[in-house]
Amino acid sequence: MTTSITRRHLLGGAAAGAALLAMPRLSSAATWPARPITAVLGFPAGGGLDAYVRLLSPFLSEKLGTQILVENRTGANGNIATQKVVEAKADGYTVLFSTASAMAAASYAFPDLSFNPIADLEHITLATQSSYVLLVNKETPANSWDEFVALAKTEPGKLVHACAGVGSVNHLLGELLSQRAGIQLNTVQYKGGAPAMTDLLANQAQCTFISVGQAEPYVKAGQLKAILNCAPKRAEQLPDTPASTEFGLADVDQMSFWISASAPKGTPPEIIQALQKAIKDSYANPDLTDRMAKAGLTPVGSTPEEFMAKLNADHALYGKIIKDSNLTF
Incomplete structure (x- = not known):
């Protein structure tokens, strides 16, 4: 069972290690990726998220020059997977693929979370969406x-x-x-x-x-x-x-169905940019985009800034819906 950690632990650990880890992290970014990258998913095999990531993986692997390992860490509407990535090393070898429900709505539906899916991750891209x-x-x-x-x-x-x-x-x-x-x-x-x-x-x-x-x-x-x-x-x-x-x-x-990619907080910006570019460049292959079209998925590959704008807008809209509907969780 995954152990929950508090925001104080997250912030305290980050502050204490920031200076010490800065140099090694930048150095490792220059040689990244030197080993397989784990794609963490919060939902089980056979669903829309899993199907997309397994479809993307070989193309992404080719762009990055390393293997993509898919790990389904299910439970709590995607929050167990999110916590795993929040707690992971910020070295570019752990990437969270998630959905609007787990990223933009989770803080409302699960008010006792020890992390914030928006603030406690580096967001790479809005990878794909569907109506x-x-x-x-x-x-x-x-x-x-x-x-x-x-x-x-x-x-x-x-x-x-x-x-x-x-x-x-x-x-x-x-x-x-x-x-x-x-x-x-x-x-x-x-x-x-x-x-x-x-x-x-x-x-x-x-x-x-x-x-x-x-x-x-x-x-x-x-x-x-x-x-x-x-x-x-x-x-x-x-x-x-x-x-x-x-x-x-x-x-x-x-209110679209979308899939995003994010990484642990503090992942070097060079790695974030490389991941975003690799996902977007994968869409140049018609074999991938044709398969995505058959699944009703539109390729996006937005910049981190564009995705943050979408994420914040959706989060605000979901909050308004909850308030106007008098929903409690």
Whole structure:
């Protein structure tokens, strides 16, 4: 079991060792990477994050000239993995790949965390993103967003929103859409996306939000109905599904599924820049981007500064949604 540490320990240790470690760290940066890099993931194999990192790894390995080892450190909605990287050596050999739920929403959903995912890491890049799609099961008598809203207003609190994670973006997106549409959903928390989808397919739940890449096969097989793409425009994979901006639903298009890369606080800036460049340059390979497109993922590869702007904006929006919804965790 991972031992939790306090912010005092983190700050005290950093201050005490800063002067002593500065020279060796800069020296090691010049020869980096000299051994494999571990990519730490907070979610299990088979999910969207895991699939993306394993897809990226061989291309990233080629760019960096070293092996990428993938480690799934699951639990607490990604927080166990985040803590592992917060505590890791700032030498460029440990990289956290994470999601909006674990990076921008975690401090609200888990107020007792001993670390701050935004302040206690060096952020490398917004690696990729995808829109969320509102899915409803076949038995729900709503085939469009307007029909869904009308049904929800007729039966307040009856439509079950299958949510995979308390305080997750999936959860908060349901709250935001409810605010914008003036409806009330019955949000039920599940222990992951798989059991949520099982109940949705069995009509034990009526709706959920998943990324467009995950939604596409269910929709094309006729198993579920996609009625809203939470994005500025329609998705290529689901062109018949209208975008949230078509209905004037403010801020909903900002609630995207995204994957980021971060490193321990104090990682040399040369290494941060090299990692960001390697991820972005990997996207020049059409084999990678074609596979990403099939998964509904848009390559980004932003600068650290651009990602910080997105991270802070999302964090602020999530806080506002929680406040306006009177959510407590």
